[in-house]
Amino acid sequence: MHELSICRAITKLVECHADGSTVRIVRLRVGELRQIVPDTLAYCWGLVTEGSDLESAALEIERVPAAIRCAGCRHVHTLTEPILVCPECQGRDVEIVSGEEFLITSLDLMEV
Amino acid sequence: MGRFHRHDESEHGHGHGPDAPVGDHSGYATGTDRIEILERIFDENDHTADANRRDFDQADVLAVNLMSSPGAGKTALLRETLLRLRDRLRVGIIEGDIETSIDADRLTGLGAEIALLNTANGFGGECHLDAPMVRSALSRLPLSNLDLVIVENVGNLVCPAEFHVGEHNRAMVYAITEGEEKPLKYPVMFRSVDLVLVNKVDLLPHLEFSIEDFYRNLRNVNPRVEVIETSARNGAGLDLWCSWLTARHAELAAARARPASAARISPSVSPHG
Numbered sequence: 001m002h003e004l005s006i007c008r009a010i011t012k013l014v015e016c017h018a019d020g021s022t023v024r025i026v027r028l029r030v031g032e033l034r035q036i037v038p039d040t041l042a043y044c045w046g047l048v049t050e051g052s053d054l055e056s057a058a059l060e061i062e063r064v065p066a067a068i069r070c071a072g073c074r075h076v077h078t079l080t081e082p083i084l085v086c087p088e089c090q091g092r093d094v095e096i097v098s099g100e101e102f103l104i105t106s107l108d109l110m111e112v
Numbered sequence: 113m114g115r116f117h118r119h120d121e122s123e124h125g126h127g128h129g130p131d132a133p134v135g136d137h138s139g140y141a142t143g144t145d146r147i148e149i150l151e152r153i154f155d156e157n158d159h160t161a162d163a164n165r166r167d168f169d170q171a172d173v174l175a176v177n178l179m180s181s182p183g184a185g186k187t188a189l190l191r192e193t194l195l196r197l198r199d200r201l202r203v204g205i206i207e208g209d210i211e212t213s214i215d216a217d218r219l220t221g222l223g224a225e226i227a228l229l230n231t232a233n234g235f236g237g238e239c240h241l242d243a244p245m246v247r248s249a250l251s252r253l254p255l256s257n258l259d260l261v262i263v264e265n266v267g268n269l270v271c272p273a274e275f276h277v278g279e280h281n282r283a284m285v286y287a288i289t290e291g292e293e294k295p296l297k298y299p300v301m302f303r304s305v306d307l308v309l310v311n312k313v314d315l316l317p318h319l320e321f322s323i324e325d326f327y328r329n330l331r332n333v334n335p336r337v338e339v340i341e342t343s344a345r346n347g348a349g350l351d352l353w354c355s356w357l358t359a360r361h362a363e364l365a366a367a368r369a370r371p372a373s374a375a376r377i378s379p380s381v382s383p384h385g
Binding site: 002004005006008009010012017021024026033034035036063079080082083084085092093102103104105106107108109110 | 116123143144145146147148149150151153156157238239240270271273295296298299300301303315331332333334335360
């Protein structure tokens with residue numbers, strides 16, 4: 001349940017950027033190689049923000065598929081399981097090109 | 113109020129040019145204003161981790177983050193490690209435990225400095241150590257009198273993998289009683305480590321466990337990882353593990369002893385001479 005402490009980190013960042021405005025939506029980008037469960041994150045967000053200024057803020061989570069590029073044959077492959085082997089040439093010298101993202105991308109603030 | 117406020121595209125960066133899809137008009141109906149942020153959520157933790165790392169570096173201390181699932185034998189292995197290292201390295205332990213001091217108690221009297229971190233605050237206890245927690249423990253360790261700090265993380269294969277604490281190396285204890293498929297179920301953890309201690313190998317004859325299958329799964333998620341087979345019970349592999357630690361410490365000390373400018377001034381000077 002590290003989602004709880006992650007939500008606390010998110011509230012800090014959001015409060016800093018919102019600067020007193022009411023926040024409607026918090027958008028996150030979460031790569032699939034992250035051990036972060038969106039449903040758990042949303043549940044913890046409810047717990048952490050309950051009774052706070054962020055209570056009415058909804059989380060919107062954009063998932064980013066994991067992809068690797070093979071150093072040998074340059075093939076780019078989107079992963080369906082966490083196996084870091086090139087499916088074209090069986091090479092193991094692969095670089096992760098996406099899937100490790102974990103960002104706040106934007107906020108929707110209520111107009112004052 | 114801003115209910116009919118026009119969503120001003122130019123203010124809000126990418127993704128909302130004049131040709132933005134008609135459906136994307138959240139700014140109109142709700143009277144909201146979008147601000148782009150693009151900030152890494154782990155930034156705050158990672159800044160503190162950098163500060164921890166600088167403290168370790170300043171004191172010439174190697175920091176190793178040791179992780180595992182509960183019951184993999186981390187503390188028993190650490191006991192044996194301390195017994196073997198006591199004449200070679202001065203060791204400090206940061207002991208993460210949700211509620212008790214049981215593990216810390218098991219490690220006392222073996223010549224190591226121990227700082228206990230109970231993580232049970234707030235919502236019923238954290239499942240990992242993060243950089244600020246480790247920072248709070250650092251003040252209770254005499255870093256300048258130590259060579260090695262082992263951070264014994266909370267037993268958990270999920271959460272600790274996501275939090276850097278300022279370590280130079282990451283190692284994990286995996287017990288063969290956990291099954292061959294663990295690397296595929298917890299790829300983030302197995303991918304994040306430099307070394308896997310494959311523990312409880314004394315049980316191999318008694319288990320239906322294929323170590324070849326385990327290694328294949330491990331290499332599939334982390335092709336470059338080092339492996340040492342260990343048993344805290346019969347001592348197998350423990351000297352190798354201690355040598356691994358002393359070698360990492362020596363590497364770090366050598367890198368620090370080498371002035372950054374030495375290579376430029378005189379390329380002929382050997383780092384050993």
